[in-house]
Amino acid sequence: MAGPRSSFLALVAQRCPRCHQGPLFTHSAFNISKFDEMYDDCPVCGLHYEPEPGFYWGAMYISFAFSTGIMLMVGVLLYYFAGDPATWVYVTTVAALTVLFAPLSLRYSRTVMLYLFGGIHYNPHYVGDTQLHDTTKT
Ligand SMILES: [Zn+2]
Numbered sequence: 001m002a003g004p005r006s007s008f009l010a011l012v013a014q015r016c017p018r019c020h021q022g023p024l025f026t027h028s029a030f031n032i033s034k035f036d037e038m039y040d041d042c043p044v045c046g047l048h049y050e051p052e053p054g055f056y057w058g059a060m061y062i063s064f065a066f067s068t069g070i071m072l073m074v075g076v077l078l079y080y081f082a083g084d085p086a087t088w089v090y091v092t093t094v095a096a097l098t099v100l101f102a103p104l105s106l107r108y109s110r111t112v113m114l115y116l117f118g119g120i121h122y123n124p125h126y127v128g129d130t131q132l133h134d135t136t137k138t
Helices: 007-012 055-081 087-100 102-117
Strands: none
Touching (some): 007 102, 055 102, 087 102
8 A cells, every 4th residue: 555645645644754654653643542652663664753862842842833823713713703702712712622632733743843854755665565565556
């Protein structure tokens, strides 16, 4: 099975930036206790997912940008579609949605960090053993 050729689609699918096939995370985003667990290496091409120690600290800033985006969108939507409700409605709604989207925010911030600052480029010829022996591929 080939991964998407587009880096953007591979990012959205949270796949390895080098082969676009191997998953970055071990569990689903809906697994509340393990949504943040990543593979150490790509299961397909063997790329090490942590280019340097502490690499994902920078993802905090990206996550902060996602949270700010959620706050702004929710604020604008509430203002226009709920008729500028009381302040507690803004605060409660923003807090609830920020917590609700925390798993996705964490996962995508790490993925964006790896794609933008990992220094890794897509290489369609970088296939692992699984693809070399896949006879169903046309
Ligand atoms: Zn890979």
